């Protein structure tokens with residue numbers, strides 16, 4: 001029996017993954033700070049606790065083959081709310097994974113690790129980080145942990161920079177970044193099965209307006225079934241203010257919050273990379 005640990009199992013993504021991804025021959029260990037509702041069918045264990053507690057993280061990883069790490073504070077907050085879950089929690093989890101010889105970790109990173117790129121540019125996984133928030137920066141740190149422990153300790157890492165995980169897209173931004181429930185489940189299954197060392201892919205469906213080049217995921221075998229464009233007719237066109245970072249940059253509202261810099265200077269810095 002292969003044991004798979006899912007952190008953040010009570011969350012929006014975790015609940016769907018626990019429902020759609022498990023297969024026969026697997027025991028899933030569901031974990032969260034909050035109470036977890038177990039899916040109706042499948043083999044599950046539940047362990048609730050705080051990943052910022054090192055002893056809890058160590059116990060959680062015992063006899064585990066693979067981890068799907070989704071636990072986090074999943075939006076912009078002050079540092080004191082992000083440091084425990086997103087930094088200390090991830091440090092503890094990877095340390096425990098190394099100590100327990102876990103073979104692979106699938107990590108739920110975010111589009112906000114690269115949110116300061118302009119709308120209209122196709123971002124590649126190899127493009128530099130441009131976090132748009134403290135939250136995005138914590139995801140960049142998590143990706144660093146993934147790389148460190150793949151290179152140094154042989155824990156394979158499958159980093160998914162998730163776009164917008166929703167039942168259906170409801171804004172123009174979502175038309176670029178949406179990932180459907182079933183495509184997210186397929187991407188996580190790929191992370192559980194494929195052969196790689198440390199890979200980064202984008203967590204988006206096959207969107208016609210995608211702002212990402214997801215060719216690495218496709219090469220590894222990702223075959224998304226959904227396209228946000230199917231919902232485009234029901235989505236209102238938004239008027240773009242070229243002076244507003246919320247409209248011009250991919251991270252949207254996260255980019256506008258606390259923005260005191262120069263948008264023109266930022267774009268000057270980014271765009272020559274592609275010319």
Ligand SMILES: NC(=O)c1ccc[n+]([C@@H]2O[C@H](COP(=O)([O-])OP(=O)(O)OC[C@H]3O[C@@H](n4cnc5c(N)ncnc54)[C@H](O)[C@@H]3O)[C@@H](O)[C@H]2O)c1
Pocket residue numbers: 007008009010011012013014031032033034049050051052069070071072073074075084085089108109110111161162163164165166
């Ligand atoms: N939902 C999206 O569109 C989206 C987009 C980009 C990235 N992500 C990432 O995907 C992951 C899942 O997102 P979500 O939308 O399900 O978020 P969510 O807030 O619904 O779920 C996160 C879960 O993590 C748990 N958690 C938080 N701190 C913890 C701790 N210290 N110890 C144990 N558990 C803890 C929470 O209780 C929560 O149930 C997150 O890492 C998020 O950053 C999500």
